[in-house]
Amino acid sequence: MKIKTELINFPEGLDLDSGDRLDSFELMVESYGELNESKTNAILVCHAFSGNHHVSGENSERETGWWDEIVGPNKAIDINKYYVVCCNNLGGCSGSSGPKSINPSTKKAYGGNFPLVSVSDWVNSQKMLLDKLDIPFWSFVVGGSLGGMQALQWSIAYPDKVKKVGIFAAAARSSTQNIAMNEVARESIRKDQNFHNGNYIEHDVIPKNGIKTARMLGHITYLSERHMDLRFGRKFQDDNSKVDHEVDFEVENYLQYKGDKFSEIFDANTYILMTKAMDGYDAAGVSGKLDRSLKKVTAQFLIIGFYSDWLYPPERGKEIQIAAMNNNIKSSYVVLEGEHGHDSFLFASDKYAKIIEKFIQS
Amino acid sequence: MKIKTELINFPEGLDLDSGDRLDSFELMVESYGELNESKTNAILVCHAFSGNHHVSGENSERETGWWDEIVGPNKAIDINKYYVVCCNNLGGCSGSSGPKSINPSTKKAYGGNFPLVSVSDWVNSQKMLLDKLDIPFWSFVVGGSLGGMQALQWSIAYPDKVKKVGIFAAAARSSTQNIAMNEVARESIRKDQNFHNGNYIEHDVIPKNGIKTARMLGHITYLSERHMDLRFGRKFQDDNSKVDHEVDFEVENYLQYKGDKFSEIFDANTYILMTKAMDGYDAAGVSGKLDRSLKKVTAQFLIIGFYSDWLYPPERGKEIQIAAMNNNIKSSYVVLEGEHGHDSFLFASDKYAKIIEKFIQS
Numbered sequence A, B: 001m002k003i004k005t006e007l008i009n010f011p012e013g014l015d016l017d018s019g020d021r022l023d024s025f026e027l028m029v030e031s032y033g034e035l036n037e038s039k040t041n042a043i044l045v046c047h048a049f050s051g052n053h054h055v056s057g058e059n060s061e062r063e064t065g066w067w068d069e070i071v072g073p074n075k076a077i078d079i080n081k082y083y084v085v086c087c088n089n090l091g092g093c094s095g096s097s098g099p100k101s102i103n104p105s106t107k108k109a110y111g112g113n114f115p116l117v118s119v120s121d122w123v124n125s126q127k128m129l130l131d132k133l134d135i136p137f138w139s140f141v142v143g144g145s146l147g148g149m150q151a152l153q154w155s156i157a158y159p160d161k162v163k164k165v166g167i168f169a170a171a172a173r174s175s176t177q178n179i180a181m182n183e184v185a186r187e188s189i190r191k192d193q194n195f196h197n198g199n200y201i202e203h204d205v206i207p208k209n210g211i212k213t214a215r216m217l218g219h220i221t222y223l224s225e226r227h228m229d230l231r232f233g234r235k236f237q238d239d240n241s242k243v244d245h246e247v248d249f250e251v252e253n254y255l256q257y258k259g260d261k262f263s264e265i266f267d268a269n270t271y272i273l274m275t276k277a278m279d280g281y282d283a284a285g286v287s288g289k290l291d292r293s294l295k296k297v298t299a300q301f302l303i304i305g306f307y308s309d310w311l312y313p314p315e316r317g318k319e320i321q322i323a324a325m326n327n328n329i330k331s332s333y334v335v336l337e338g339e340h341g342h343d344s345f346l347f348a349s350d351k352y353a354k355i356i357e358k359f360i361q362s
Helices: A120-133 A144-157 A177-192 A208-222 A227-230 A250-265 A267-280 A314-326 A341-347 A350-361 B120-133 B145-157 B176-190 B208-222 B225-231 B250-265 B267-281 B314-326 B341-346 B350-361
Strands: A001-012 A025-032 A042-046 A085-087 A142-146 A164-168 A299-304 A329-337 B003-010 B027-032 B042-046 B083-087 B140-144 B165-166 B299-304 B331-336
Touching: A001 A120, A001 B331, A025 A120, A025 B145, A042 A120, A120 A144, A120 A329, A144 A164, A144 A267, A164 A350, A164 B120, A177 A208, A177 A267, A177 B140, A177 B208, A177 B225, A208 A267, A208 A341, A208 B176, A227 B176, A250 B176, A267 B225, A267 B341, A299 A314, A299 A341, A299 A350, A314 A329, A314 B083, A314 B145, A329 A350, A329 B350, A350 B145, B027 B120, B042 B120, B042 B145, B120 B267, B140 B145, B140 B350, B145 B165, B165 B176, B165 B350, B176 B208, B208 B250, B208 B267, B208 B341, B299 B314, B299 B350, B314 B331, B331 B350
Parallel strands: A042 A085, A042 A142, A142 A164, A164 A299, A299 A329, B042 B083, B042 B140, B140 B165, B165 B299, B299 B331
Antiparallel strands: A001 A025, A025 A085, B003 B027, B027 B083
16 A cells, blocks of 8 residues: 655745744645546545544554544545545644744744644645645545544635535534533643643653643543443453552543553644634634535535534534535435444444445445 | 531541541531421431532621522421531541541641542441431431432431432432543642642642642533533633633633632542542442342432433433332432533522422421
8 A cells, every 4th residue: 555655845834814824834744545647536634633644554653544444445435546635734743833843933843832723724724735736626525523624614715626525523613512621621731830831842841741631531522421331331440450559440540541642642732722723613704604604615515423422413513414405515414323432433334434435436 | 597517526436438447537517407306307418529518508708508599498408497417528628527637646637648438438427427416317318419429328328317318410320431530630630740649738739720620620511511502602701801811712711710719729639539439439339239239228219310410410310210119119200401410409490499398398
């Protein structure tokens, strides 16, 4: 399987939603398969909050891509037929310009001074990537969760540059409770003694504890309550394999373990920036009316929700479907069982894979 | 209205579930109304996680009791007719022996060395209080949330000492998700640089940030998603009244404010201890079967759940109701709308108040 990973420079820079400007930026881009001669087979995959450009197969560090169950040779998104592209989002921590990058004007890491970016900024940077790759349009833009928000935004911002969009386990905007949960996560990071107002790189420390707590909370919201119950129940952790002596229950041990691992690889400023982008996104735009913001959409919609998802439950997908119907957008709305709560969008069930495959081919 | 607040000493001490022993302890007790001559009108109110002994009316600091809407003269629990008693739970931070108290054997604050206590320990200490007050039985033991767990445990542990129990917004045991959420809260406290393994009093500091984050998370679980949405939606906080410049949305500001206030009054060790007690409680006991553990119960049950409660949703009350029916326990199970999510048990609606009143009089 051919994986191409490259860092692409955009010296032209980008004006951001916030009013700030990046004078130049880089995107870490991974691609799979081949662009056909007529350039009609390009698919953009947008990653969710903690994902990155590495979607499928094994990379040089032998890590499997985050959507390997869906994207690959002869899979639902078939790289034997399609040219699949994914970039680490601006502000991320996997190679694209972000808080860990060197600010060209100060020669120091941006840290807490990296500007806030929005879902709309990401889509704008991906449009610049489309142009740089000399592709006339995406045949499909797809993502789950925060990635689904980007797919939706593509259909709104660049109606003539995308034919179909896949919006999975997502919403047109975050709910009050979503925002509240994210704020607790951010608070735990900001109040870590090693955070230093985001400038921890200068101090040669990492706010590991804060990221860990944030991720533990995140995990609870990604899993379904039933799945957690079936998997862990009220089972006690045996003494020999406790990650911490404070732990009693298996579920505590699991969260501690997951939080610890994540805190070693993910950047705290990116955590804050990505969740702020998620909270701030509202596909309804300034009018506040989703019906109105979808007026110019020409892409077909595939909206998928999962019953076990309590972060962006199926009703949130239905809101998009209704607005799509009000605008005569060709759209399909499917709700699947999903065993994994919000994370269900990551895993290929037969039904899920088949629906995606059929939609792309339709 | 007559409020009597007293610190009662138990020099006989208590053997705890954990195997530890308190050689002596004190309970801060508040009572309302008068015990009648036949001693048949005593009611024990059990407080939830962050409550204390001050249930009704204004205390000397002009603070209104936490269940003032339900308990008082001519209210659902009528102190003109009943003698109502509530104590701050052992391990609490409102006057009863707890982590802030001086350990008689070391002459220093217990801090992180205060032993773990359980719901069962609390009920045992309340039984000692019953004896000390020379009352033959409680006509009613009642509480919401963690208080409801104590009421249930009373019916199991001392069947001949309680005539009726009221179990509101509670469960026979916490769910995996409940435990997971509590562990995130505890983690944020333990990792506060000022926690010092629970011995922060010695260091003359308070792990304020950790308690604040924990409480912010708690608040999300206490409120209903719908209520949060109606109250805050996606409204932005105006710049003049932001508690912190990092805040964008009103809901963030609210959580920040609530968390801050709570962190000034609540003890971090008590937070950990109370949530551990909540997580550890299982009314099914060692058999793991609630049906079996209710075999000797003679008290009547009033079980109330609230549709908007997602922490201990109505199904959790139904499990108790089913086990009660299997044991021919006289029981009523009512599910009310409740506007306030889990916190609904604190507020008197007409229906809610009437149901409690009728049950006590029945």
